[in-house]
Amino acid sequence: MTQTVHIIDVESGNLQSLANAIKKIGGYDIKYIHNLKEFNECDKEISKLLFPGVGNYGHFVKELHERKLSKPLREYAESGRSLMGICVGLQSLLSSSEESEGIDGLNFLELNLRKFDKKDAVFVEKNQLKSIPHIGWNSITKLTGKNGEELSAKESLYGMNLVNKYYFVHSYAAILKNEEDFNTIKKASQEGWEFAYARYGSEVFLASVAYKNFFATQFHPEKSGIAGLKILKSFLEGSKYSQVNESDVQTHQDDVETTLSGLSRRIIACLDVRTNDQGDLVVTKGDQYNVRESGSDGKEEVRNLGKPVELATRYYLQGADEVTFLNITSFRNSPIKDLPMLQVLSKAAENIFVPLTVGGGIKDLVDPVTGEEYPAVKVAHLYFRSGADKVSIGSDAVTIAENYYANNKIKTGKTSIESISSTFGVQAVVISVDPKRKYLSSPQETSMQTIEIKDPSNYGPNGEKYCYYQVTSQGGRKTHELGALELCLACQDLGAGEILLNSIDNDGSNKGYNLELLSQIKEQVSIPVIASSGAGKPEHFQQVFELDCGIDAALGAGLFHRGDYEVNDVKKYLQSTAKMDVRLDDT
Ligand code: 1PR
Numbered sequence: 001m002t003q004t005v006h007i008i009d010v011e012s013g014n015l016q017s018l019a020n021a022i023k024k025i026g027g028y029d030i031k032y033i034h035n036l037k038e039f040n041e042c043d044k045e046i047s048k049l050l051f052p053g054v055g056n057y058g059h060f061v062k063e064l065h066e067r068k069l070s071k072p073l074r075e076y077a078e079s080g081r082s083l084m085g086i087c088v089g090l091q092s093l094l095s096s097s098e099e100s101e102g103i104d105g106l107n108f109l110e111l112n113l114r115k116f117d118k119k120d121a122v123f124v125e126k127n128q129l130k131s132i133p134h135i136g137w138n139s140i141t142k143l144t145g146k147n148g149e150e151l152s153a154k155e156s157l158y159g160m161n162l163v164n165k166y167y168f169v170h171s172y173a174a175i176l177k178n179e180e181d182f183n184t185i186k187k188a189s190q191e192g193w194e195f196a197y198a199r200y201g202s203e204v205f206l207a208s209v210a211y212k213n214f215f216a217t218q219f220h221p222e223k224s225g226i227a228g229l230k231i232l233k234s235f236l237e238g239s240k241y242s243q244v245n246e247s248d249v250q251t252h253q254d255d256v257e258t259t260l261s262g263l264s265r266r267i268i269a270c271l272d273v274r275t276n277d278q279g280d281l282v283v284t285k286g287d288q289y290n291v292r293e294s295g296s297d298g299k300e301e302v303r304n305l306g307k308p309v310e311l312a313t314r315y316y317l318q319g320a321d322e323v324t325f326l327n328i329t330s331f332r333n334s335p336i337k338d339l340p341m342l343q344v345l346s347k348a349a350e351n352i353f354v355p356l357t358v359g360g361g362i363k364d365l366v367d368p369v370t371g372e373e374y375p376a377v378k379v380a381h382l383y384f385r386s387g388a389d390k391v392s393i394g395s396d397a398v399t400i401a402e403n404y405y406a407n408n409k410i411k412t413g414k415t416s417i418e419s420i421s422s423t424f425g426v427q428a429v430v431i432s433v434d435p436k437r438k439y440l441s442s443p444q445e446t447s448m449q450t451i452e453i454k455d456p457s458n459y460g461p462n463g464e465k466y467c468y469y470q471v472t473s474q475g476g477r478k479t480h481e482l483g484a485l486e487l488c489l490a491c492q493d494l495g496a497g498e499i500l501l502n503s504i505d506n507d508g509s510n511k512g513y514n515l516e517l518l519s520q521i522k523e524q525v526s527i528p529v530i531a532s533s534g535a536g537k538p539e540h541f542q543q544v545f546e547l548d549c550g551i552d553a554a555l556g557a558g559l560f561h562r563g564d565y566e567v568n569d570v571k572k573y574l575q576s577t578a579k580m581d582v583r584l585d586d587t
Helices: 015-025 036-045 057-066 070-078 179-190 225-237 246-251 308-317 340-351 376-386 395-406 416-424 484-494 515-522 538-545 567-576
Strands: 003-008 028-033 048-053 082-087 094-097 109-115 134-139 142-144 165-170 194-200 203-211 214-217 266-275 281-284 292-294 300-302 322-327 356-359 390-393 429-440 466-473 478-483 498-501 529-531 553-556
Touching: 003 015, 015 028, 015 048, 015 225, 015 340, 015 376, 028 036, 036 070, 057 070, 070 082, 109 179, 134 194, 134 266, 165 225, 179 194, 266 308, 266 340, 266 567, 281 308, 308 322, 308 340, 322 340, 340 356, 340 376, 356 429, 376 390, 376 416, 390 395, 390 416, 395 416, 395 429, 395 466, 395 478, 395 484, 416 429, 416 484, 429 484, 466 484, 478 484, 484 498, 484 515, 498 515, 515 529, 515 538, 538 553, 538 567
Parallel strands: 003 028, 003 048, 048 082, 082 214, 094 109, 266 322, 266 553, 322 356, 356 390, 390 429, 429 498, 498 529, 529 553
Antiparallel strands: 134 165, 142 194, 194 203, 203 214, 266 281, 292 300, 429 466, 466 478
16 A cells, blocks of 8 residues: 655755655655645644755745744654655754854754855865865765664664765755764763764764654755665665665775765766757767767768667666756747756656756746746746756856956846855856867966966967967857856856866867866866866776866766766776775665
């Protein structure tokens, strides 16, 4: 007989993925609760309640209070029935957050949430900044049971263990800093609370808390591959202390590095999607953004590398840590409800349990059929509702940055970057940058920050010894008087959470990433940077991760589409040859 799982929905982020994960586990129906009335209507029948949240703590807690859900939630938890919080769901159960001073949480445990320190000493020592948000796959460093006793590597808390890696995405956490925090934890442990700890740089924070029938994770089990699905399953089945399987241990190798951050090396598979001349939605791939090639009849046609959902699922099963879809012809208007990527996303999210990013056409839109205006935040919401975790903004970011500098860096609060990040959190906004090298004889020829080219074989065609990276929009069609670095700095200030840094010069070349461009930008921003364009073999991933600036993730497209390498070939190479820490999922 199917059981019902209830999910609290206060319209925060991507609930579809959680629903999909529960469907995948099987045997459960889902019912959403939006307000007190709905809670009261089904209160008696609730036995498994999920409480997910992403984005801003204050926004989320206020929604809970305004919908009058705080009190029934507390009473529900006290009644001994099962409750599971996820991400901001966990955070809201603590007492307060630096993110939103003056807004009280539900105070199940008296701890304050703090922002991670970008000037973490272990990073400063290496001349780096710690990237904020904390995005990626991290490990649990310690699990404690009642009275603070440590659990062994063979034990688990709801399937969560010391071997697997889980997907985190947040800027604030219950970071344990001072004596008061440790005393709170000690006292709670004596009362029967159980904890999982994780590390980001030198900061230790709570990855999970459990007490009686209540459990909460800072990471996203619904986005943590098979390892995450096992946690959800254990919670739903009430299996609190399941043993770790021998097969789980396959991911562990003793001689691999321990990264500075604690995060493993994140590998992203990217799919450029567009309609071909026959009107089918296909995955394509360009060389320096040119996606056309000569067909059998000699005519130029769009390179067709396969179907978007099929390829994305394949890469997930091959071990991709994240999948990105870019609609590369989004500047052609289509009716909002028919936005082609909505369907792709919702289909992909049914079977892919790692983060999904969607880009292309994230901006204020006017429906060409109805004339209705759709602000960017509403467009983004449609994608989140379909299963996206992040949206990536390309062309609109260029316009926004140009206006930002023209207005002396004054923020209007109205741009797509600001509106989406203030509603859904900075972690939901990626900026996709499409830069092209511009050679200069002297730095005085531009107001942008320039790079001095070290290797004479890379000088410009007329012996130019300097360059900067000029941004383009509309898939490289339009060039702007703006540097990639200046674009990234503006977007970071406006609230972007991550940078997808392409390079038109290297795209599709298989000659490796643009290390010069990546270093210039990563050295000056504090949000995560994803290296993109040029990966042709596993060694290129090693090379980019070895950069002194500390690249956060590396993306590949062509090498996976052509079948030259599977995603796990890259990861296994990184693990066994480069001794780098990667995530290999459960079996
Ligand atoms: O401008 O907000 O509508 O977004 C459009 C998005 O589409 C942008 O993210 C832009 O980068 C992307 N895009 C537009 N035209 C193209 C094209 O190729 N003609 N693709 C394009 C950009 C770059 C990477 C690529 C890597 C790795 N693709 O995503 O996947 O370079 O390739 P490789 O590993 O094979 O070298 P908006």
